[in-house]
Amino acid sequence: QPVLTQPTSLSASPGASARFTCTLRSGINVGTYRIYWYQQKPGSLPRFLLMYNSDSEKQQGSGVPSRFSGSKGASSNAGLLLISGLQSEDEADYYCAIWYSNTWVFGGGTKLTVL
Amino acid sequence: EVQLVESGGGLVQPGGSLGLSCAASGFSFSNSEMNWVRQAPGKGLEWISYIDGGGTTIYYADSVKGRFTISRDNAKIALYLQMNSLRAEDTAVYYCARGLGSAWGQGTLVTVSS
Numbered sequence: 001q002p003v004l005t006q007p008t009s010l011s012a013s014p015g016a017s018a019r020f021t022c023t024l025r026s027g028i029n030v031g032t033y034r035i036y037w038y039q040q041k042p043g044s045l046p047r048f049l050l051m052y053n054s055d056s057e058k059q060q061g062s063g064v065p066s067r068f069s070g071s072k073g074a075s076s077n078a079g080l081l082l083i084s085g086l087q088s089e090d091e092a093d094y095y096c097a098i099w100y101s102n103t104w105v106f107g108g109g110t111k112l113t114v115l
Numbered sequence: 116e117v118q119l120v121e122s123g124g125g126l127v128q129p130g131g132s133l134g135l136s137c138a139a140s141g142f143s144f145s146n147s148e149m150n151w152v153r154q155a156p157g158k159g160l161e162w163i164s165y166i167d168g169g170g171t172t173i174y175y176a177d178s179v180k181g182r183f184t185i186s187r188d189n190a191k192i193a194l195y196l197q198m199n200s201l202r203a204e205d206t207a208v209y210y211c212a213r214g215l216g217s218a219w220g221q222g223t224l225v226t227v228s229s
Contacts, residue, residue: 104162
């Protein structure tokens with residue numbers, strides 16, 4: 001079972017919200033880890049969106065709008081990325097990651113389609 | 116402005132070697148942890164190696180351990196990745212990243228093929 005699991009795809013309408021999940025493997029407690037989120041558009045390099053550990057420890061990437069936000073779901077053992085007010089330019093792949101056991105682990109990525 | 120510029124990619128035969136470089140600017144390089152991440156065509160991101168600011172703590176992914184070597188020269192403000200015993204599955208765009216991805220280079224393509 002992978003350390004981080006992300007749904008392969010997600011679709012939403014312009015103006016709506018999109019909620020991405022990043023589920024940690026059983027036995028790895030989401031409360032212990034900072035969750036990092038990246039956006040990658042086709043043909044482009046990844047872009048750091050935000051890091052979320054708690055409401056008192058979070059970091060927004062440079063120039064990243066506040067409509068991108070992070071949280072955690074303790075009951076689901078997952079990191080969450082919420083994009084509100086979806087725009088066509090948000091169409092991209094979204095990756096979560098954690099620093100786990102001296103390795104930087106990425107989820108498989110979720111492809112967002114804005115339609 | 117933070118800038119990372121990779122170079123050194125290209126076509127190499129299986130079993131061959133290649134060295135990548137990453138030139139950094141716009142931040143305190145010697146105080147920054149650095150990583151190499153790769154992305155195979157049409158695939159997701161895969162971390163391959165970490166080095167701390169002083170170059171004393173190094174980690175590798177199991178997929179490259181024993182074949183790849185990360186290093187840095189803080190005087191030259193550069194990060195390196197020496198890749199030996201290359202395999203077809205090493206074909207990917209290789210990115211250098213500051214810390215846990217606060218900044219990324221544009222990537223350099225490594226193709227391993229006969």
